[in-house]
Amino acid sequence: MRAEAAFMSLVLMAIDTAATSQFVRDRQRFYWYLLCPVLVVLMLVTVAPTIYLIITSFTPLSLTRPGTALDFSDPLINYRMLMSDSRLHNSLWVQTKLSFWTVSLQLLFGFAFALLLNLRSNVLVALRTVFLIPMVLPPIVVAIIWKVLYTPDISPFWWIFESLGWDVPALITDANWALTSIIIADTWQWFPFTMLMTLASLQMMPEEYTEAARVDGANAWQITWYVVLPHIKGVLLVAGLFRLIDSIKAFPLIYILTEGGPGSVTEVTNYYGFIQAFNFSYLGYSSAITVVLVAITVLLSAAVISLIGWGQRVD
Amino acid sequence: MNPWSRRLIYAAVILLVIMVMFPFLWILVLSFKTTNQIFAGPSGLFAAPTFQNYAALWDGEFRKSFMNSAIASIVSTGLALILGVPGAYALSRTSMRSEKSLSLLILASRMAPPIAFTIPYFLAYRYIGLIDTLSGLIIIYLTFNLSLVVWLMRSFFDACPRSLEEAALIDGATPWQAFTRIILPISGPGLAATAILCFLYSWNDFFFSLILTRKESMTAPVAVVNFMNYEGWEWGRIAAGGTMVMLPVLVFSMVVRKFLIQGMTAGAVKG
Numbered sequence: 001m002r003a004e005a006a007f008m009s010l011v012l013m014a015i016d017t018a019a020t021s022q023f024v025r026d027r028q029r030f031y032w033y034l035l036c037p038v039l040v041v042l043m044l045v046t047v048a049p050t051i052y053l054i055i056t057s058f059t060p061l062s063l064t065r066p067g068t069a070l071d072f073s074d075p076l077i078n079y080r081m082l083m084s085d086s087r088l089h090n091s092l093w094v095q096t097k098l099s100f101w102t103v104s105l106q107l108l109f110g111f112a113f114a115l116l117l118n119l120r121s122n123v124l125v126a127l128r129t130v131f132l133i134p135m136v137l138p139p140i141v142v143a144i145i146w147k148v149l150y151t152p153d154i155s156p157f158w159w160i161f162e163s164l165g166w167d168v169p170a171l172i173t174d175a176n177w178a179l180t181s182i183i184i185a186d187t188w189q190w191f192p193f194t195m196l197m198t199l200a201s202l203q204m205m206p207e208e209y210t211e212a213a214r215v216d217g218a219n220a221w222q223i224t225w226y227v228v229l230p231h232i233k234g235v236l237l238v239a240g241l242f243r244l245i246d247s248i249k250a251f252p253l254i255y256i257l258t259e260g261g262p263g264s265v266t267e268v269t270n271y272y273g274f275i276q277a278f279n280f281s282y283l284g285y286s287s288a289i290t291v292v293l294v295a296i297t298v299l300l301s302a303a304v305i306s307l308i309g310w311g312q313r314v315d
Numbered sequence: 316m317n318p319w320s321r322r323l324i325y326a327a328v329i330l331l332v333i334m335v336m337f338p339f340l341w342i343l344v345l346s347f348k349t350t351n352q353i354f355a356g357p358s359g360l361f362a363a364p365t366f367q368n369y370a371a372l373w374d375g376e377f378r379k380s381f382m383n384s385a386i387a388s389i390v391s392t393g394l395a396l397i398l399g400v401p402g403a404y405a406l407s408r409t410s411m412r413s414e415k416s417l418s419l420l421i422l423a424s425r426m427a428p429p430i431a432f433t434i435p436y437f438l439a440y441r442y443i444g445l446i447d448t449l450s451g452l453i454i455i456y457l458t459f460n461l462s463l464v465v466w467l468m469r470s471f472f473d474a475c476p477r478s479l480e481e482a483a484l485i486d487g488a489t490p491w492q493a494f495t496r497i498i499l500p501i502s503g504p505g506l507a508a509t510a511i512l513c514f515l516y517s518w519n520d521f522f523f524s525l526i527l528t529r530k531e532s533m534t535a536p537v538a539v540v541n542f543m544n545y546e547g548w549e550w551g552r553i554a555a556g557g558t559m560v561m562l563p564v565l566v567f568s569m570v571v572r573k574f575l576i577q578g579m580t581a582g583a584v585k586g
Binding site: 127 | 324327328331332334335336338339341342345353354356357398399401402403404405406408409415418419420421422423424426427428429430431432433434435436437438439454455457458461462465484489490491494515518519521522526536539540543550553554557560561564565568569572
């Protein structure tokens with residue numbers, strides 16, 4: 001399409017009348033008029049607040065202490081506090097564990113189930129819709145569902161454990177299991193995402209590849225490892241990055257299931273920032289935490305863009 | 316493939332479907348039980364369904380929260396489409412030098428943790444009196460809806476053949492006519508799918524509403540969670556509220572399921 005349009009404007013240029021270049025200029029101006037409103041609003045609703053967030057991060061703003069909103073006497077105070085706040089460091093470690101396990105498990109299950117579903121079968125194609133369900137459910141409903149499943153009094157799982165005579169602790173209130181319980185719920189919600197992405201990529205792989213390997217005597221494992229995996233590793237990487245970025249946002253599951261507890265074993269950085277801002281009212285300090293989180297997010301998003309080349313269209 | 320391994324695969328698939336469906340069906344079942352039946356264990360499971368949870372929700376404050384959710388989501392979606400669709404079209408038809416930084420802005424604003432916007436909006440809204448208003452919610456929903464519209468509609472317009480408007484332009488149509496009379500009419504499916512996705516994202520919001528609303532403009536997801544905190548864990552009502560929150564989502568997702576799978580995977584499979 002690009003080439004065609006370029007050719008078209010070349011032809012038009014070649015005719016080279018004043019009217020033609022006027023025509024092209026009019027069109028450029030028209031596109032600019034269309035683009036302006038959305039750019040202005042986008043700046044107002046996203047860029048301006050981000051600048052405000054950064055400014056706030058240089059103040060000791062707390063709603064309980066008047067006059068702190070514009071106090072720039074010690075702009076780096078929050079950033080110095082970041083360095084010495086052990087609760088923050090713990091939250092970063094919890095975040096790392098949560099991200100590592102959820103992303104790994106989602107990639108693993110997603111890949112495994114995609115291989116399983118990659119058959120030319122109408123039943124399986126129809127079933128793909130079913131796998132959309134966990135992903136599209138409101139996060140808060142997913143959290144409520146798992147709260148029910150993790151509450152021993154009303155959970156069907158604990159009825160089974162009881163009838164088998166097993167004494168299983170309530171996972172979400174047990175310091176050793178709380179993070180695992182969140183990892184399980186998050187994996188349940190998001191493995192379909194990696195699975196559907198892998199599946200789409202598998203179906204674009206020419207069948208000759210695996211056919212040729214089979215003729216050459218490769219077994220199923222070898223085909224998976226040496227033929228299929230190299231073909232889809234790009235998609236796995238992008239899916240993993242998307243999930244990694246999203247895992248930094250984890251909130252509803254933690255808010256509903258554990259509230260960051262017991263103690264602070266499930267308190268991720270995002271949640272800690274929320275507590276600092278809206279429970280303790282230290283908005284200045286929380287802004288500094290958030291600025292760090294946003295910086296990480298922007299870096300990861302830039303990685304996604306350079307990987308999938310989004311912004312350059314495929315002609 | 317021999318029949319046994321095929322049967323094995325189908326067994327695995329059935330297990331997988333149960334794994335995905337069971338938690339979600341469970342909350343649906345609970346929503347038709349009284350709290351006593353829920354606590355009665357397996358025996359309560361087979362009691363006749365009751366609609367009292369839904370009736371209680373409908374007579375209570377929840378109905379208002381449900382309407383708040385609907386209004387905020389619909390208005391924000393509409394605004395995002397009006398602003399975003401022409402912009403997406405322009406982006407698709409021109410090349411801009413700063414295109415890459417714009418892509419980053421759009422993607423980053425979709426990816427940023429909600430708290431990054433919540434703190435500045437919370438401070439600004441306190442100052443200008445938009446806390447606990449639907450307008451406040453509608454504006455903050457634009458942070459993700461606008462970028463969603465530009466992102467999806469641009470790739471949609473990229474796929475629309477340019478020769479269509481070129482022909483109209485050469486026949487003497489103005490660029491605006493080419494856009495409104497040629498391109499928009501064939502964009503119906505893309506617009507509908509984008510609108511539904513925007514609606515779903517707004518509808519699913521929890522964090523913004525949790526921080527920026529109190530009582531008047533509380534949305535349905537926050538209202539459901541409040542059943543947990545103040546009214547003594549009425550599981551039946553929580554389940555019914557949760558079901559009502561997920562119902563529109565499920566209906567709309569099924570409508571655009573094909574687009575959902577494609578839209579989600581298109582960007583990633585390209586490279």
